[in-house]
Amino acid sequence: MLITNSAQIREIERIMIEEYCYPSLLLMETAGRRCAEFLLRTYPDTRDFLILCGPGNNGGDGIVIARYLYSQGRHPQVFYTRPSTQMTGDVQVNFQILEKAGIPHTYYTDNTAADLARYLKETPSCVVVDALLGTGTRQALKSPVKDILDTVREYPQHAVVAIDLPSGLLGDTGVLLNEPLSCAHTLALELPKICHYVQPAAEYCGKVEVIDLYMYGTILDRLGIKFELLNDTLIREWYLPRRENTHKGSYGHVMLAGGSKGKPGAIGLAAQAALEVGAGLCTAFIPGSITTAFHRQGMEHMSIPYGSENAAYLNETAGDVFGSYLEDKSAVVLGPGLGNTPETAVFLRKALERIKLPTVLDADALNILAEHPDLWKLIAENSDGYYSNTVITPHPGEMARLLGVDTDDIQKRRYEQALKLAQLRKVVVVLKGAGTLIAAPNGTAYICTAGNAGMATAGAGDVLSGVVAGLMAQGYNSLKAAAMGVYLHASAGDCLTAELGPEGVTAGKISSAVSPVLHQIVD
DSSP states (O other): OBOBOHHHHHHHHHIIIIISOOOHHHHHHHHHHHHHHHHHHHSTTOOEEEEEEOSSHHHHHHHHHHHHHHHTTOEEEEEESSOGGGSOHHHHHHHHHHHHHTOOEEEOOTTTHHHHHHHHHHOTTOEEEEESOOTTOOSOOOTTHHHHHHHHHTOTTSOEEEESSOTTBOTTSSOBSSOOOOOSEEEEESSOBGGGTSTTGGGGTOEEEEEOOOOOHHHHHHHTOOEEEOOHHHHHHHOOOOOSSOOGGGGOEEEEEOOBTTBOHHHHHHHHHHHHTTOSEEEEEEEGGGHHHHHHTOSSOEEEEESOTTOOSOOHHHHHHHHTTOTTOSEEEEOTTOOOSHHHHHHHHHHHHHOOSOEEEOTHHHHHHHHOGGGHHHHHTTOOSSSOSEEEOOOHHHHHHHHTSOHHHHHHTHHHHHHHHHHHHTSEEEEOSTTEEEEOTTSOEEEEOOOOGGGOSTTHHHHHHHHHHHHHHTTOOHHHHHHHHHHHHHHHHHHHHHHHOGGGOOHHHHHHHHHHHHHHHHO
8 A cells, every 4th residue: 555745645636636726625535424424333422523623624524524424413612723714725615514504513612621621521432534634734732732632632532533633743754843633533634644654653544534525546556655564565576486396495595694602593583484484595694603503493494504513603714714715605694693792793794795696684793783884885786776685674673783873763764764775875775673674775665564563572673684584585576575474473473472462472473374374365
């Protein structure tokens, strides 16, 4: 599903009105009617609706909603923030109809503020409709809108439904201008907006329902929208089915490097996940001290131990040796369990100098990159110039270190920061967390709303790295492998949580669930 920004949605409306001669008044009528139909379906037993309307088109949609609810025997009460003389043209027309129909309405002022509080108190079963502000909002909220929201917040028993977006959000980001109302539903007109899925804004949107306004699909093709919600349909579209006359070599060979004394699990989980998602072969380059522990984790993956049984870390010489094993490989994973030491930093440098294959960098590889930013130039050399051959999979803390900012800055602007790093460093960025974002250097981005808190478990990120590399090895380009890997990984976590509860999810179980989830989607 495509996700738009404010400029794109304005352009869609402009084309409809100016080029297709679609009356703007009819556009508002359609939006309000379709939203009212949703409210009637979702709240069939509710008689009372409080409609909060601003002076712009969002408020006009709210007035149309009130009319349709009234025509169906419901009891809408409209509070509006500007006198009718300050409303835009189409909104004024609908307001005049509202007045002629005798629908109750109140101009919110200091003198009528108590009326709003009284209505909320005396009508405990009413549904609140937030039609105050739309995608054009750019500044922190002021009176009277802020006062209205603060009053409604005092009565949390009321369900809130936002039209297009909860007031207090920026349409193009996850940033909060002010704290919005916590909504049960947000009715996205025609297409969802960025704020509907990017945290922290998404937390306030509730369940996002897309309201079809019957605009022409050819318009969307013209806009070149590059942000998309991951779903089953995309996975089916991208899926590469296996041919009958093939063998293990047909599905690629993943080479991993990592692990250190006391940390054999991360590299083992990544290796197993690469095989679980369908890679034909998998070999891990590991320090000799963890060889036995590594092989206890699985029978299918191979290893190339470096050094004696006392070798705790991969080092400079190991980097040269590692490079000599890359010739027949298909994809590389660097970082799980590697350790962040002076010797592993030199190993990573040597490895990056030799790699010319699709690569996933995770965990300690990212921490080393943050401390040695000159290594980025080696990664840039392994780019195809469009999607990049390199995928990095930072969690917010790692992302903050890579950009030299606070973790809070990452979490407040996840979408912008993911795109910034992708374009700055010419890599595909997987910014993990609630609403994992995948961003490419060309501006293309995906967001995954699957996944849950049960996946906050040791090794889950290592499994993701292995899944992405396993898909790369099978021929998926870096962006599709990253996006598909994130979605399958998160969906596996959802299936496990539904079965076991969040406390029962482990990284190994996620790995084993990825392939069943894939084939549930594509079969």
